[in-house]
Amino acid sequence: MNYETSFRSDETATPIDGDSAPRRRRALIIGAVVIALAVALAFFMFGRKSEPAGPVAAQGAKAQAPEVTVVTPGRQPVAGTVSATGTMAARVDMPVGVAGEGGEVTRVLVQPGDWVRAGQVLATIERSVQAQQSAALQAQINVARANARLAEQELARAQQLVGRGFISKADVDRKLATRDQANAQVRVAEAQYRESLARTGRLDIRAPAAGLVLTRAVEPGQVVGAGSGALFRLAKGGEMELRAQLSETDLAKVHVGATATVTPVGSAESFHGQVWQVAPVIDPQSRQGIARIALSYDPALRPGGFAQAEIVTGQTDAPVLPESAVLSDPSGNFVYIVDANDKAQRRAVKTGQVSAKGIAIVSGLTGNERVVLSAGAFLNPGQAVKPHRQAAGR
Known part of the structure; x- marks a missing residue:
């Protein structure tokens, strides 16, 4: 009885142990499938989102890019100038x-x-002595004229008597010489008197x-x-001039007849003039020469004053930009241009004449670039921007 019970117990235990292994395998398979599904789901969710992250981020950055106004300046005739300083003087x-x-x-x-x-x-200068000298000379004229009249009368009488034989021809000749001498003394006295008057007149300044x-x-x-x-x-x-000091290089560009604009120091008013003389020599110490700019009279132009001048030396074609587009720092003048990728790029430039039209750019630009008109000080090189074009003539 006990044997049978034991046999059945063992027989029952064996199939129970045999069924647990497949169940564990099924559990492992199910777990692996769940993990695979979880990985696939995670890949589907996160991998798909990461794929367009770059373009979306770029679009977002572009949406946040600042808007800037740009202009393509082109090129236009610009007068070439040289700057100088000097002293005002009477021409x-x-x-x-x-x-x-x-x-x-x-x-x-x-x-x-x-x-x-x-x-x-x-x-005027005090002339009492000269006045008395003139009066004396005038009296001498009267004496000389009286002697001349007497000599003339004696000559006339002698000429009447010579025909009657009372006076010789030699006596008549002597009377004639006396008359001529008296007339000459009159002219000498008159000349001395006129000289005295001239001397007296020269006392007046x-x-x-x-x-x-x-x-x-x-x-x-x-x-x-x-x-x-x-x-x-x-x-x-009343004509004035500015004696402008120029370097050898600038002096070589200036010619007689060139127009110039002169601005006295401390004055906001400018005056137009013309170069009438260019120094033929250069100062060996300062290595400078003088261009003399003729100016019409004006109360604001005072000899001895200091002034600045812009002398026109010729004409050239160059881009012209508003003052707001040209920036400067210790490295020099520069502008921001927008490249083909709509990114701001710094460009060093050299400026020329400043006029009502704007600032002429001597070098650094061709005129075909898209130049940022304003707010360039808030941009950084390589920064993305949204450009809006403005006509160059506005």
Whole structure:
């Protein structure tokens, strides 16, 4: 009884152990399938999303790119210029001093800033002595004329008597010579008198030409003479000039007749002039030469003042940009251009003349680039932007 029970127990245990192995295999297979499905699902979900990440990110970055206004400047005629600085002066500076004997100044008739005409009296000198000398010479003229009349009368009487034989021909000749001598003495006395008047007239200090009185260095009561120096300085016709200092290279570009714009220091007003003389020599110390720019009179142009000049040396074709498009830093001037990939790129440029049209770009641009008009200071090289084109003429 016990044997059978034991046999059945063993017989039952054997099939139970035999069924557990397939179940474990099925569990492993099911687990592997679940894991594979999970991996596939994860690949499907994350792998598919990672594939378009680049284009989507690029589109997002492009959507966030700043908008900039660009222009293609092209090329247009631009006047070539050179810049210079210099000192204002009278174009023809005339010092006026004592032309005669000199003496004590009695009156000064003009002040600096007055306009005078040619020959106008600027100052007078005391002339009492010269006046008495002139009066004496005038009296000598009267004496000489009286002697001339007497000689003429004696000659006439002698010519009447020579026909009657009372006077010889030799006596008549002597009377004729006496008459001629008396007439010559009259002319000498008159010449001496005119010389005296001229000397007296030279006591007046007169303007040699019409112009503007620049300085005055004499006062009433002052004793002046030939060694007193210039008592007045005049600008002939009021014409002024700028004596612009230029380097050898720039001086070679300037020619007589070139137009120029002159701006005095401290003034916002500019004046137009013309180069009338270019220095034939170069200063060996400074290596500079002088271009003299003629200017019409204006109260703002004062001799001795400092001024800047822009001299036109010719004409060339160059891109012209608004001032907002040209930036600068310690490295120099530059602009931002937008390349074919719509990315901002820094471009170094050299600027030229500044005018109402804008700034001429001498080098660095061909004129076909898309140049950022403004907000360039907020861009970085290589930064993506959204360009909006603007016409160059706006």
